[in-house]
Amino acid sequence: MMYKNINGERIAMSESEIAEFNARKTAFDNASATKKLAEIKKLRLQKLIETDYLANSDVVMPDNIKTWRQSLRDLPQDFSTEEQYDLLLARDEETGELTHSIWSKP
Amino acid sequence: MSSEIKADKWSPASGTSATIGDSGDTYTIPSGVTLNTSSATLTLPSSVVTGQTAITSLTDTDKFLVSDASDSGNLKYVEKQYLPSGSFAKLSTVDISSGDSSVNFNSSIITTTYKQYLFIFTNIRPTTDNVYFQFKESTNNGTSFLANDSDSYISVANSSFSSTEVQNETLTNNTITKLTTGNIGNGAMEGMSGQMFFSRDGASPSKGNWKLVSNNNAHVYYFSGTSYRDDLSTTNYIRFEWESGTYIGGRITCYGIDT
Numbered sequence: 438m439m440y441k442n443i444n445g446e447r448i449a450m451s452e453s454e455i456a457e458f459n460a461r462k463t464a465f466d467n468a469s470a471t472k473k474l475a476e477i478k479k480l481r482l483q484k485l486i487e488t489d490y491l492a493n494s495d496v497v498m499p500d501n502i503k504t505w506r507q508s509l510r511d512l513p514q515d516f517s518t519e520e521q522y523d524l525l526l527a528r529d530e531e532t533g534e535l536t537h538s539i540w541s542k543p
Numbered sequence: 544m545s546s547e548i549k550a551d552k553w554s555p556a557s558g559t560s561a562t563i564g565d566s567g568d569t570y571t572i573p574s575g576v577t578l579n580t581s582s583a584t585l586t587l588p589s590s591v592v593t594g595q596t597a598i599t600s601l602t603d604t605d606k607f608l609v610s611d612a613s614d615s616g617n618l619k620y621v622e623k624q625y626l627p628s629g630s631f632a633k634l635s636t637v638d639i640s641s642g643d644s645s646v647n648f649n650s651s652i653i654t655t656t657y658k659q660y661l662f663i664f665t666n667i668r669p670t671t672d673n674v675y676f677q678f679k680e681s682t683n684n685g686t687s688f689l690a691n692d693s694d695s696y697i698s699v700a701n702s703s704f705s706s707t708e709v710q711n712e713t714l715t716n717n718t719i720t721k722l723t724t725g726n727i728g729n730g731a732m733e734g735m736s737g738q739m740f741f742s743r744d745g746a747s748p749s750k751g752n753w754k755l756v757s758n759n760n761a762h763v764y765y766f767s768g769t770s771y772r773d774d775l776s777t778t779n780y781i782r783f784e785w786e787s788g789t790y791i792g793g794r795i796t797c798y799g800i801d802t
Contacts, residue, residue: 441645441646441647442639442645442647443647444635444637444649458644461786462787465671517706527760528761531761533703533762534758
């Protein structure tokens with residue numbers, strides 16, 4: 438039995454309401470990987486922007502930074518499953534910081 | 544045998560106190576008799592109040608005894624309808640049970656009495672991680688919901704953003720109105736609280752504005768937003784629900800605002 442709450446009273450959902458509820462869940466689940474990849478790309482952009490200044494003509498970008506930036510650019514091809522997305526988006530429960538090593542600037 | 548005492552004054556035989564009758568006796572003052580204590584000190588038993596039948600709601604013509612300061616303190620009564628009242632009337636408090644799919648306020652709450660409503664959200668939490676929070680409106684008491692006519696704007700700040708960063712999201716012609724982005728977590732520390740004002744008068748589009756706070760992955764999120772629904776009919780039913788899944792718990796309180 439599934440319930441909705443009306444003015445504080447639990448009432449059983451109708452069949453059509455359950456169908457609508459399940460459709461939203463399905464849509465959410467199907468979009469899960471897409472949303473995670475979008476989040477990863479947003480994080481990647483932030484990391485690249487932080488070191489963009491090293492690409493200026495009057496600055497020499499260290500090789501390890503070049504390699505790291507390239508690995509960030511390669512994220513979508515190197516990580517392509519939802520399980521891998523979860524690893525990239527994993528965070529420390531206390532600090533909220535991303536835990537995957539790829540986010541750490543060398 | 545009956546007898547009658549006729550005297551112009553009763554006084555204690557000795558000292559300054561005297562007693563009338565004994566426990567269990569009843570003395571009746573007949574109709575038409577005036578018992579004038581206006582200049583005396585009259586001590587009433589507390590059962591004058593506590594001995595009466597209690598009522599749990601007031602009608603407009605229920606009466607309260609008052610001493611009229613503008614008339615030498617003479618006793619008068621005032622009716623409930625003339626007592627000052629606050630502009631906020633608490634209409635419904637919903638303590639959400641785990642597994643509830645939605646929280647709804649129907650036409651017995653969303654009435655023509657008020658044109659403005661305030662919803663207070665207290666630590667509401669979804670079962671599904673990283674979802675957004677939304678509401679729908681109905682003009683037929685929940686039989687169906689208004690579709691494709693909600694325009695809204697959400698502004699999001701997060702403690703992990705840079706000091707100048709704010710993210711915005713604009714939606715047009717939606718059936719739902721999104722109150723947050725998909726960043727509401729389901730962790731024990733990640734409940735969301737805040738408020739939403741909602742107005743509708745049946746002659747202009749309904750409008751909402753809100754401020755909500757949540758915590759996700761140890762970062763505080765602040766959502767503020769506005770919405771209007773391009774429909775002139777009178778909303779009489781509001782549904783709050785998550786993007787997906789049910790509630791874990793929390794409380795939503797609805798107030799009507801006398802404008």
